[in-house]
Amino acid sequence: MLSVRRAAEVLELFSVERPHWGPTEVAAEIGVAKSSAHALLRELEHAGLLEGMACGRYRLGWRLAELARTMLQTNGHSATVVPVAHELAHELGETVHFAALDRDRVLYVASIVPPGGVAAPRVPVSAELTPLGQVLSTEHRGVLVGPQRALIGVTCAATALRVRDEPTGSLGVCASTERFATQRDVYARALGATRKRLARGVRE
Template identity: 40%
Template sequence: MLGTFEKARAILDLYTTERPEWGVSEVARQLGMPTSSAHILLASLAELGVLHRTVAGRYRLGFKLLALSQVLLANTPWREVAQEEMNRLGRALGETLHLAALDGNQVVLVAGVPGHLPGSVRLPRVGTVLSALTSASGQVLLAHRPREVVEAVLAATEDPLTWDILVELLEQVCTGGYAREIGKLALGHSSLAAPVRNHNGEVIAALACSVPSDRFRDREGHLRAALVQACTQISLRLGYHPELSGKGLLVWSSVEGRDKLYPAARRSGARRRPKSQTP
């Protein structure tokens, strides 16, 4: 059963903006599986509504995914809070902003604000997968993940980055409080990213600012300060507070459609233990 799910995931990962449609033989060839197996998997996904079979016998993503995405976005309260602060920051800076989260071994863009200055970096679409190792957003997210997660991400890529170099890089991100990416993903573009924390102090997202390299150097200091401040504001609105982060966990509870933070239930006689802040 697990193998079937993994194959279905591999099929869905083939779909991109540039390749929105696939045929049975193309999927079989790309994934190295028998044509009969590809046909069964594609037909099954189409029956579930995850894929849509065209009159030409090819497959596109189905509207079921759109419906599920709306459920996900509607039940991610921190995204709405972040979007409000991003809109304010975007008006102040004029540069392109995006919010990204770690989903398995991938970094996915979940919100964005286009820049309005001349030559602003083009904003990728929501759902775009970013590089976990070379993007500023990915480095921020990985810097606050356990070793096994970082190892899994590194093992799943073909990036020549070694473990020792990656660890040193992520330690710098933790120490500095932000990540910096200079023209690695797109020639002529540079980015800064900082962490967004939830009520329990966990880094749940990274907010990034992408800027044309020709004005990045002159604006870097100002952009970094404004970006870190915006992340702090988002985190505080989500219930995070450094002085209180060790005084017990908080949980989101939904009552009559409204999300609110409440102290987590504690076992009788349990001793309060300060939360470790070690990255």
């Protein structure tokens, strides 16, 4: 079990900001000997989860993309929620996120950004920084409105989702703070109606 935990620690080091890691850096970061770090990296490479580079460092492997695709295709909630998120973005003309909580971080499973919509965060963010995480980490009922503090000048309305009585993540509408102020009630009502549709597991 310790080796599995160590492998997970290694994989979590990789990010958009730091996509490449070598044995020396990994050893220092997770607190193991360089030889142990090298062995972990080689095992993850053998499993296809990492890819060795000519410079001796490693980057994430394609096997992770395959696993993510399989998860999304076999997760009934994703198959139900993502199409509805596209419909909502088209209806409102604003960015819509479908997000999940990974410990204390918000993972953006799908972000639909129509022309003129605000950008999506490029990396997972702390749950406390966005209503999409707050409705999950605090078990908030209904629609929560607040700033998306991971991005400047963006406000979001978010609601926690249940599909056929199973928790499945959160759905949020995000817009520039200035535009959001004029459409706040519209976004909140649309999210509330969408939450009810998804709770029944029905696409109307």
